[in-house]
Amino acid sequence: MRLNQYTTGTYTPGAPLFQQLLWFFLGDPLVRSRLLPFSGLKVLILRRFGAKIGQGVRIKPGVRIKFPWRLTVGDHVWIGENAWIDNLALVTIESHVCLSQDIYLCTGNHDWSDPHFQLITAEIYIEQRSWIAARAIIGPGVRVGQGAILGLGSVTGHSLAAMTIYAGNPAQLIKKRTIREAIPEMIQNTSESLTPDSKFSVAE
Template sequence: MVTTDLAKYNNDWYKNSDFTRGFLTTLLWFICNRIFINSYLPLPVFIKIRILRAFGARLGRGITIKPMVNIKAPWNLEIGDYVWIGENVWIDNLGKVKIGNNVCLSQGALLLSGNHNYKKESFDLIIKDIILEDGVWIGARAVVCTGVTCATHSVLAVNSVANRNLEAYGIYQGNPAALVRQRTAATE
């Protein structure tokens, strides 16, 4: 049996990696995030976009960012064109998060690029990129886990958890998310 000993936890490799930007930049970002992005201040989206770009986010055109969005590290974020980010979305991007064009992140969606290795006594930090390809829809309160790629136009239903890659045009539901049907064009 494995026991956890958090006294042995060490993520110095992460603190010194390309994923981080140093103490002062991170502190300044946390303050700006809380005031301008993760708040109910009725700021125009173009101001939020300028702030995110100032901290290294690569952002396309026509992005919508609703109130109370939380982004851990904008320097690890790339967003394409015409992306909707709903209220209370949390992009916990310790690693890289790449979001394609025409993606919808519904209210309360959570993207987790970091996790811990529960099999190791030291509970090591695991960082893997998340990729949401063009046309993906992440439903309200759905979770995309570390290292998952959601292929083009896949859907993760409300309250579902994607801990494995989603196939193109697949609609996934549950915890863990399972393929329930294919996304097809409307016939009306």
């Protein structure tokens, strides 16, 4: 291959140059900063740069996001320290997902059979109630099924089935995930503390 002839082809970053520069020099350093511990402010900055983010999202220090305008996050998502969302393509994270420390979401690849090492991008989609454990890596085009777990330090380039635990490099199916039933007293206390409107929203 001839890297001096490499081009990105028809690929574009998806935002004007001034927006990219503003993100690179201002937005990105603020979101990554360990001197800015407040998730709410980081969420506000990401929204200003085009990210779609729900309520109750927690963003720890050191989080890196390539292009916020290609990021969609649901409600009550946790993003751990030093997580790297390398979203050349769209990354969608549904509600109640936990992304632990040092995880890497990679949406870019190259065609190794092409003499010009052509860039290839593909979306990543993580369904609700999933857990991507610390230092795990997800490759382009992967869909993580609802409630799936990718174990500590694991690597996957293939989609993961719902409610299933995977581990290793490459990640292999370990077993089905089961959730213990809630304690009846806990359910009753929670129900009593909800207003009629909140009960309806929880049921939905």
